[in-house]
Amino acid sequence: MKTILARKGSQAKDSDAFYFQEQPIPEPGPKDLLVRLAAIGMNPVDTKVRVRTQEDRVLGWDGCGIVEKIGTGVTDFKKGDKVYYAGELNRPGTNSEYHLVDYRITAHAPKALSPEDAAAMPLTSITAWEGLFDRLGFTAEKDANRGKNILIIGGAGGVGSVAIQLARWAGLTVYATASRPDTVDWCKNLGADTVLNHRNNLAEELKAAGADKVDAIYCATQMEQHWKAMAECIRPQGRIVLIDDPAGPVDITVFKLKSIAIFWEFMYTRSMFATEDIGEQGKLLATEASLLDNSTLVTTRQKTLHGLTPENIQAMHIHQESGTMMGKQVLVI
Template sequence: MAFKTVIGSIADHFRPKMDAVGVTHNGPLTADDAFIERSVNQPQPRENEILVQVLASSVNPVDVKMRSGYQDKGVFRIFGLDVVGRVAAVGKDVSRFAVGDRVYYAGKQHHDGADAAYQVIPAEMAAKAPENLDDVSAAAMPLTTITAYDILVHGFHLPIAKDAGKGKSVLIINGAGGVGSILIQLAKYLGLTVIATAGRADSQEWVKKMGADHVVDYHRGLVRQIADLGYPEVDYIANLQDTTGYWDLMVKTIRPYGEIASIVDTTMPVDLGELKSKSASFSWIFMLARGNFNVYLSEQGQILEDMATLFDEGILHSTVTKVYHGLTAYSIRSAFQDVAGHRAIGKVVVDFAPNIKASEGGMPLEDGSDKESTFSDGPDNIQEKDGQAEKTGKSELNDEDAPTHY
C-alpha cells in the first residue's frame, strides 16, 4: 500500500462520522435495499461554506429522477436537495451566518445531498429560515419556492410585488404538485387570475385552498373548459407536467405576446415556430442551473430571504402534506415512493428530530422541532396552520407502480 494511502486511511479513521442514507445501486424503489444506511465522514466547510446540521428535508421529483439515473454502482450516493437546519460551523470567509442560526436552502444537484446528519453548502445559497414556520413546514419550501419565483421573474418577467400582474391571467398545468402549490400562492400575491389544472377531487380541493380562481379538469377538454371560463387565451402559461403533451394546447391558448415557461423536459421535438405568429415566447426554468454552473448563487440566497419575509407575514404558506419520522432507509425510500407514484399533493417531508434526540454530540432540539417525533411513528398527514405542521391523521404508503394521477 502506498505511503500516501496509508496516511490517508489513518487520517480518515479519526475524522468525525455521521449517519447518512443513500444508494449503491439502481434498483426498484420497492426493494428493501433501495436505500441503505451508512456511517460516513462528516464534511467540513471550506472558507465560503457553512456546515449545517440537517433538521428536516423534503423529496422532489428531481430527486426521484436523479436516483433513477444513478449509474455509479458501488459508490455510496446521498440524495436530498431541500433542507432546513442549524449552522454547526462556518468557514473563515462567512459573515452572514453564525453557529446556531436556523437556515433553509436548496442544495447543489451534483454534490452530496441532504439525507445525512450534516451537509456543507456555499453560504450565499442559504438564508435564515422563516421564523413562523416550524422545521417540517420550512423544509418543504426551498426548491419549489425558488422554481416558482424563477417562473414568474425569469419566465414571465414579472416582479415579485403585490398586484404586479393585476389584470393578467395565468394557466398553471398541474396545480396540485409541489411547484404548482406555491406558484398559485405567489401568482395570487401578484394579482394574477389563476386557472389551474387538477384531476382528482382531493387535488381540485387542494388547488382551491392554495388560492386558484378557477380549476379545470385535465381529464376533459381543457381548451373548451378554459374558454367557457371567459379566457379563450391567457397571458401566461406555466407547464409543470408535460411539455410535449400540452404543446398544442399551449400554442392555441397563449395570447399574442404571451409567455410560456416549462420545468418539464420534452419527450419529442416541439415546433417553436408555431409561436412566431403570436410573437409569444417560451422559456425553460431549471433552478438547479445556478448550482450546477456556479452562477448567480447569491441570487438564490436572496430569493429565499425575500420569500422568508412573505412566509412570516402570512402571505405564503407551507405546502407540506405528509411527514415521515427519522432519517432512516425506510423513511427515505417511502418518501421517494410517494413522489415517484405521482399521487402526492403538495410536499412530502422527512423529519430528522428522532435522530437528533438520539445523538450524543449534536445540538439539542429547540423550538420549531417536533420533540415528540420518534422512529417508531408511522407517516402522518399534515396540515400547515399558522406556520405549524399539524398532524391530521396517519397516512398510508403510496405504490410506486400506481398509475400516474395529478
C-alpha cells in the same frame, strides 16, 4: 454521521434501492455552512437522479437545520442560526444528519414555521419564483400585475402549489389545473381563481371559465401531454415556462405563428455554473421567508415521516413516483 445512499440506477421498489452508511462529518470549505439537519424535503429531482446516477450517492436537497460551523468568506450567518435551502445538484444531498451548503444560496429560515414546514419550501419556492419573475417577466411585488393572467398546469404539485400563491400575491388572475376533488380543493385554498380539469380539453375549459387566452403559462408537469393545448391557450406574443423533461423531441413550430417565447426554468443553473448572480437565490429565499412569516404564503407540507432510515426514504420515492402527489413530503430527522 448517518447517511442514506441510493443505489445507482435502482427502481424505487427494489429491496436494495437505499442503504445506510456511516460517514465522517464534513468540514466546511470556503463559503460553506455546515448544517445539522432537522428536516428534509422530497422532490421529483430525487427520483430522476436516483435513476440516472452512475454511482451510489446521497440524494435529497431541501433542508432546514442549525448552522454548526462556517467556512472562510461566509457573511450574514453564524453558528446557531436556523437556515433553509435547496442545496446544489453536484454535491452530496440532504439525506444525512449533517450537510454542507454554499451560504449564498441559503437563507434564515422562517421564524414562524417549524423545521418540517420550512423544509417543504426551498426547492419549489425557488423554481416557482424564478419561473414567474425571472423567466416569464412578471413583477415580483404585491398586486403589481393586476389585469394580467396565467395558467398553471399542475397546480397541486410541489411547484404549482407555490406558483399559485406567488402569482396571486403578485396580482395575477390564476387559472390552475387539477383533476381530483382533493387537488381541486387544494388549489382553490391556495388562491387559484379558477381550477380547470387537465384531463379535459384545456382550451375548451379555459373558454368555459370566461377566458379566451392567457398571458402566460407555467407548465409544471407533463409538457408533452399539454403541448398542443398550450399553443391554443396562450395569447399571441405570450410566454411559456417549462420545468419537466420531455421523453422525446417536441414540435416547437406549433408556437411560431403566435411568436411565443419559450423558457426553461432549472433552479440549479445558478449553483451549477456559479453564475455572477448566484446570491439571488439566497435573497429570494429570504423574501419568501418573510412572506411565510406574515402568512402571505403557507407551507405546502402534506405528508411527514419521522426518522432517517432507508425504509422512509424509499417510501418517499415510491409516493413521489405514484402520480398522486399533492404538495410536499417531508422527513423529520
